[in-house]
Amino acid sequence: MTRAADEPVVEMDRLTIAFGKTEVVHNIGFKIRAGETLAVVGESGSGKSVTAMAVMGLLPPEARVGGSIRLDGQEVVGASERRLRRMRGQTVSMIFQEPMMSLNPVLRVGTQIKEMLRQHLPLSDAEARKEGIRLFERVRIPDASRRFDDYPHMFSGGMRQRIMIAIALACSPKLLIADEPTTALDVTIQAQILDLLNDVQRETGTAILFITHDMGVVANMADRVMVMREGETVETGSVHDIFHKPSHPYTRMLIDAVPRLGRGTGPNTGASYDRKPILEVRNLVTRFDVKGGYFNLKVGRVHAVEGLDFEIYPGETLSFVGESGCGKSTTGRSLLYLNPPDSGEVKFDGKRIDPNSAADLSHLRRNVQMVFQDPFGSLDPKQRIGATLAEPLLCHGLASKAEAKEKAEYLLERVGLEAGMISRLPHEFSGGQRQRICIARALMLDPKVVIADEAVSALDVSVKRQVIDLLIDLQEEMGLSYLFISHDMAIVESVSHRVAVMYLGEIVEIGPRAEVIGNPRHSYTQRLMQAVPAAEPIENRHRTIGAPVTELPSPIRPLDYLPPRRNYRSVGPDHLVAE
Template identity: 55%
Template sequence: MTAEPVLSVANLTIAVGSGTARRRLVDDLSFTLHRGETLCIAGESGSGKSLTSLAIMGLLPKPGPVVAGGSIRLGSEDLTALPERAMRRVRGDRIAMIFQEPMTSLNPVLTIGRQLVEAIEAHRDASRADARRLALEALEAVRIPEAARRMRQYPHELSGGMRQRVMIAMALALEPDVLIADEPTTALDVTIQAQVLGILKEIQASRGTAVILITHDMGVVAEMADRVVVMREGQAVESGAVAPLFAAPREDYTKALLAAVPRMGTGSEGAPVATVAVAAPVAEIRDLSVRFPLKGGLLGRTTAEVHAVAGISFDIPAGQTLSLVGESGCGKSTTAKAIAGLVPYAGSLSVAGRPAANLSAPERKALRRDVQMVFQDPFASLDPRMRVGDLVAEPLVIHGIGSAAERRERVAGLFERVGLQPDAMRRYPHQFSGGQRQRVCIARALALRPKLIIADESVSALDVSVQKRVLELLKELQAEFGIAYLFISHDMAVVENISDRVAVMYLGQIVETGTRAQVFGSPRHAYTRRLIEAVPVPDPARRRTAFPRLVGDIPSAVRKPNDPPARLALRDVGGGHLVAAE
């Protein structure tokens, strides 16, 4: 590590408004970053982490917050004094950024390949062929299956985890001096997360790249950080080397932040989740299959099929939580969308004893009241033209529940229960941080008090303290109303702490299912063991020195027409613990 820092932030102040209405969003923040070093910035949503990164990139929204004081130096150059033309040369080439929400960062009308190639051509003296080769290598480096075919696809054709990998590939392709990673592994499953963290380590070792890692995952902080800055309400409350900060935090806020981290092996502690006795499960799924055709050629014929879900069966009793876990693209979110009636499917599906097929319009409306969904990307699932209070109240309006005053009162109560102030009801989605937007989505799903809530990565955008409060809220509501949850997550520690039963999916099929204690305490399938072993431990003393890297071809769910995958037979190894033969 050299004596001269590659990046220096001194007394940075970011403010909004003027005169008496002026408010400091980041207040007198200072830190340095050296070559080959990883600095982690941790803190709650709205603490100023992402604003700091946007200020470094010169991307603060206009009109809006401005740099009101301090300096940001890249080497000897003050970035706050550079005109926009000069900053465009710096971005991507010398400083690159991986954003938190990939769907809003990628151009929806351009293919993945074109976006990668254009980024490389903008900063490198490379031919189109060389740029395509570098783009393909970048996609393969982040372990995207069938990278050549993905180059021809559009962002909406990829899963959330796939889109985040594209963003990481785009940033890494240019090999910048400073890489700012704003929640870079939020949308990734643990195995791909481990590989991406390994890639970042390799780049640091080979090129001395300096990394600013913004994350609420304290396991990732413990795994990656050399130094940590803990932020709260725009100020740095504590900073220092990672090991002493984890071992003996000085500030109460840092202690509370570390105490809120879900940890593997603690899921069985405490009282079990209350259940409600019912004659039948809330949801019954039998032999569920979802296929998507891939068309090509001059006539647009089906040349292949994606077997996103390949014949799975499970029940979700009232008052219980079933978690689906697995890598991105394994079919978790597609299963959720099929149950919610958002994609066509084959098989049998019933909710609250009512079959979901061949329903009349009033019956479909009643089914939708019973089944609510919290999506993975909060910004894409909120109408930017509506106030968030109206968004949360909208389901109540559609179903004709309560008067206007009663709806406002219920919405205000929901905002308080998910950790937002009632006066936030008058704001718009863009005025919230990513974690705050997800809390709005959870409040909207709870508005109708449904029988089944499908939570698709519902807490992945939340910092650990808010995540803990939201998970506790979900448990309280479950005990009070007997709500069933289908919980989809790649965070194995969260899954272990909230689930009653767990189903592990791989390439569209369930390879292992059982109670929380069975799956986490005695995993029988090799894939389940690999998922659990990939979880980063929030303890710098247990940091991994090697990261798993898969070899050989990456398995794919794409098959020729009329060539379905072989169905896996699950055998009971005791007490309802079902495992597929390997």
């Protein structure tokens, strides 16, 4: 059955999806034509991803699906598994949110793309390999022929996402479903992925169903937008109408909650620069051994953090920005000696921390707490929230069980949850709620410094705004200092007093927020700023979003490598740039 030129690639009519007695999607309908991008936006639980899974025919057997989904003229609802397998890959493909979870960790990436090709096309192994390498080159994977036989863990997050795109494009599908493909990626890598999808669409006329909660991405990628809430469509329109003339209050809330670069005023509280720093770091160095060869001997070292000097003042937020692999998270973990540094000095409240002293480390970790990027991974799935929150107090012997429970209930309410939730398990909370629980846990010991490592990167736009407002309120109320690690420049602008930009383990620029973001002086900082997608629709959707960006160079160095000492020049008050 062939499709007329003016017919949509996919047409959905009155789709309903239910699990048991609960209907999670209600009467959804849309059309997407060749070369068109429909962005589906909404918060977690709105039904975006389950709708996409229905298009692929990937819902579990217990799901009850009503309505119609016509894909290239063929009905998906009620289709046999054999017909669905034939359609997947050839007619429709999907890029999932987390590439490391979607790629088989024990199979080489080349094997995984060859499997897709040989499933749908009459190719020999050699022909599939040649086509796979061509696809890797098409998605701009450097040295594709050599890296074809590498395993997924040997690639960065951005490279793994490119591999997923290559696999999805292997059989030239008419419809490409992209489910949060750039969530938690660095701005430069995100710009590359969006540019790549735009290039593919321009060259092939592929229709794209783009699922996201990032309105900046929507503005740069979409022709039309469908807003979903609690399984229903609340508004559909062109990207310009949705951004400039939203008619539904929920759509207006989503648009208003988007952090926009250049509009951030930063926190209201003033940092105490007239006092001594609460945390001082001098010449911090953290390296990791790289082993190889027949005898598994040391062949090099990863210079993850190299000679960092900085300080954090009472009531101040210092943000660290940079691409994956630049050393941001390792810096945060090294400050708490979770990744013990090779050398350097950490002072807390004027006192040098002796890494060999259990008392010093206990004192440091009591006063400097960390909120990790993945709230589900940092919570014990079998431990109830009350026990999780009480544990720090009980470990340090600072309270009885009754007192710890009382404080846990108070902090749950302080972060916008209910005290009665204390008996629940982590899986009973949404992502935003779990992150609030992690913030509450960090506050149980009344710390003076909180290290927030990508604490809001994967949250919905409205939840992200709520968590940021919460962090700023807590800072004003408790005088907290933050080391805020992020790749989202608009968020950094809204929370920071000062900003430090990291590249290959070193700080290349540090200074006041307004100067670093508004007047970047280092070429790498300028490149980061150029890659930030503006949260406003653009006329030429297929133009390049970011400057041409290459993969971050490897931080692996020979065993005898001696890094040169960085020199800095002052370009303004407290504004330093590496030479």
